[in-house]
Amino acid sequence: MKAPGAEADVLIVGQGIAGTLLAWECERAGIPFRLAAGAEGAPAMVSRVAAGIINPVTGQRLVKSWHIESALPVARAAYREIESAWGVKVWREMRVRRIFKNERERRTGLEKTARGELAPYVVAAEMDGLWIEGAARVDLPVLLAAAQEHWTRAGLWRSETVDLVAETARYDLVVDCRGLAGALDPAWVTVPWEFSKGETLELAVANLPADVIPNSGHWLLPVAQGAAWCGATHTPGVVDATPTADARKTLEGSAAQLLGGQLYTVTGHTAGVRVNLPDRHPVAGRHPVVARLGLLNGLGAKGALLAPMLARQWINHLAEGVPFDTAIDVARFTTTHRGSP
Numbered sequence: 001m002k003a004p005g006a007e008a009d010v011l012i013v014g015q016g017i018a019g020t021l022l023a024w025e026c027e028r029a030g031i032p033f034r035l036a037a038g039a040e041g042a043p044a045m046v047s048r049v050a051a052g053i054i055n056p057v058t059g060q061r062l063v064k065s066w067h068i069e070s071a072l073p074v075a076r077a078a079y080r081e082i083e084s085a086w087g088v089k090v091w092r093e094m095r096v097r098r099i100f101k102n103e104r105e106r107r108t109g110l111e112k113t114a115r116g117e118l119a120p121y122v123v124a125a126e127m128d129g130l131w132i133e134g135a136a137r138v139d140l141p142v143l144l145a146a147a148q149e150h151w152t153r154a155g156l157w158r159s160e161t162v163d164l165v166a167e168t169a170r171y172d173l174v175v176d177c178r179g180l181a182g183a184l185d186p187a188w189v190t191v192p193w194e195f196s197k198g199e200t201l202e203l204a205v206a207n208l209p210a211d212v213i214p215n216s217g218h219w220l221l222p223v224a225q226g227a228a229w230c231g232a233t234h235t236p237g238v239v240d241a242t243p244t245a246d247a248r249k250t251l252e253g254s255a256a257q258l259l260g261g262q263l264y265t266v267t268g269h270t271a272g273v274r275v276n277l278p279d280r281h282p283v284a285g286r287h288p289v290v291a292r293l294g295l296l297n298g299l300g301a302k303g304a305l306l307a308p309m310l311a312r313q314w315i316n317h318l319a320e321g322v323p324f325d326t327a328i329d330v331a332r333f334t335t336t337h338r339g340s341p
């Protein structure tokens, strides 16, 4: 039921990967919604610079991505449905060639593979690295542009910067999908946000296999014929999105190494800020005081994998009253806060 004067039940604020997938799930579930994407001058959207890689086994300790078994099938199904609904190509199955950086990583990789800990994504290890199956690339620039076009045509998309709390008087629910801007808003002051700046280089380079992502700490992602991205740096605590000469130098070194001396040219350089939580889980749920205000944020370095699963949790909550998974519920922070003196 709509709040008085509202044009829809739900207002989704922000149209990065979080807002886009939430709008998609609302549409599928028949929940009336509107999308307010930031107007000119709104904080930059990190989803535009993200590589969109989904990698089932990550980190120096080579661990399976959190909830990969449940999140990957949900993500694959959502992006494929979007492809057929909107006539765009956004999902590409890939393999990651994880090259061991040092002896410790090699030992970890060999031992975990031998124990079957990384199955079914890694089934065999070689002396210099692993093949990780079940990876993918989501073409976020294509997805975001198609979403904007689709919902603009439906009259549901607006380029405007809104005051969320004011909008809660007009909608049953306003969901904050503003990424960095949401994390910096005093409305969510009880959430212990963390930030990590990341930078990526765009390269012109010939003859790369289209379905392989070499990774040795930094990755090399073939994005089109003759084009690849190399990334990404991690600088904790930094919230500006300006490309730096230091990161460019580091990434040029990694690109040269991953390409084994093959020539390339740098054609672009982008930067953005990841929003994380200390437990490395994303965050969703209702505001502890203003129940008409909701949140979907903290996607960290895994927005492409996690956004479909989190959007699905919101729909289950709205349609059937299912509580959020306690590992992602914003209440995991607000409960502690309320209980403290």
Ligand SMILES: Cc1cc2nc3c(=O)[nH]c(=O)nc-3n(C[C@H](O)[C@H](O)[C@H](O)COP(=O)(O)OP(=O)(O)OC[C@H]3O[C@@H](n4cnc5c(N)ncnc54)[C@H](O)[C@@H]3O)c2cc1C
Pocket (backbone or CB within 6 Å): 013, 014, 015, 016, 017, 018, 019, 036, 037, 038, 039, 042, 043, 044, 045, 046, 047, 048, 049, 050, 051, 052, 053, 054, 160, 161, 162, 163, 177, 178, 179, 180, 181, 182, 197, 198, 199, 200, 231, 232, 233, 270, 271, 272, 273, 274, 296, 297, 298, 299, 300, 301, 302, 303, 304, 305
């Ligand atoms: C260099 C780099 C590489 C990355 N690579 C990957 C990768 O390979 N795979 C992966 O899964 N993830 C990757 N990530 C992480 C990924 O970018 C994030 O997880 C994801 O994009 C976060 O999406 P979001 O929708 O939460 O935020 P955003 O994409 O930032 O979207 C927020 C939106 O809110 C809007 N907004 C802000 N204020 C307002 C307002 N007041 N009113 C209306 N709208 C507003 C903004 O304009 C924007 O549209 C990478 C990140 C970086 C920095």
